[in-house]
Amino acid sequence: MHLPWFKRIGIFFVPTSIIGWLILLAGFAYAVHVCIDLNSRSHSVSDFLINFVFSLLIIGAVYSLIAYLTSRTAK
């Protein structure tokens, strides 16, 4: 495996390889799935937004952890 998969720009990690892009797409697909699932179960717009932003933050945190670990080059 050729590292790095990501590079940091500001507070975001941007993919620089195909595997990085696949991870980003997987995160995005999961976010869409969560959005559809929450939309079917929510009672109001605020209920949906509060839960969806929370899920987005968790997805972003996990993505940034993976990106941080794979953005370092081998010594």
Add this chain to the structure above:
Amino acid sequence: MELESFEEKLTQMTKPEVTELKHQDMLAKSIATAKDKSVLSWWWLSIPLYICAALLMKSFFMPQTSLVSNLHNLTSKDKYSSILFFLVLPIIFAVINLISIRKIYFLSGNPNTLHFLESVWFNILIIAASIIILIIYSL
């Protein structure tokens, strides 16, 4: 003749110069690593900060409750995840960022305060956010 040419050669010779010091390279690397760590910390600390903001809004919406009482309700409902987000993560990230700042400080030698703060301001912000979360959780 030979001696003269040797002297000329000697005067033409320059001292070997190291354009980039190893120490400078180490400092640049440690600053880059510290920034990566602070960004990672920011993403993970945004979760408890978001929960605090949501609970604060709830306390405005329901005047008989407060941020602390809402947080106590959450802690009693979700004991392990609240300990993780409000106690374990802030402590871990505060320590990691403190170590990064310490490393940069020692590699910088005797740094100018302004330049030093410019390179570590985000790490200091993360430590402050961690301390705020810990204080809110301990209330």
